[in-house]
Amino acid sequence: MRIGVLSVQGAVSEHLDHLRRCDTEAVAIKNVKSLDEVSGLILPGGESTTIGKLIEAFGLADSIRRRTRDKSLALFGTCAGMVLLAGEITDGIINQPKLGLMDIVVKRNAFGRQRESFETALDFKTFNEPLTAVFIRAPVILKMSHEVTALAQLPEGVVAARQGNLLATSFHPELTSDLRIHQYFIEMCREIS
Secondary structure: OOOEEEEOOOOOOHHHHHHHOOOOOEEHHHHHHOOOOOOOEEEEEHHHHHHHHHHHHHHHHHHHHHHOOOOOEEEEEEEHHHHEEEEEEEEOOOOOOOOOOOOEEEEOOOOOHHHOOOEEEEEOOOOOOOEEEEEEOOOOOEHHHHHHHHEEEEEOOEEEEEEEEEEEEOOOHOOOOOOOOHHHHHHHHHHOO
């Protein structure tokens, strides 16, 4: 099984490293040809507007949407990736680029600017022990449909959720040594391959 990390902007190398540490073949994805060869795709943190514009410019957006909807691709968005997955963004720019695949309403930068970044112990629904979550200009889920399962939350709202073959986290699991979130996503990819 091969899992890709969208490599147009953002925290790419850290996700590739985590996947490889989980004994999974990990590849950087920059075009439709390489996207067609993976079972899962991670949309990394970075700048959501920039990433959204680049995936449109590189012709990746339609292929990501099609493969996700036909369940031949599992998709994991971290931070900016969560914003891209959202069906609605409350504080986006006019014509905010997004994939719009997940039934969630997201607020960008819900925890403030970069200087308000923080780490916290976070209970994750399927893990026995809390994980350390790193939040950097992070979004939060304000609303979600009944088809979405909340996996972790803080007082500000839901910070991790799953909807079928879609996974989203507000935080950056690639910035800690904990591999459990990536292992969880690998299991999601196995379910569809």
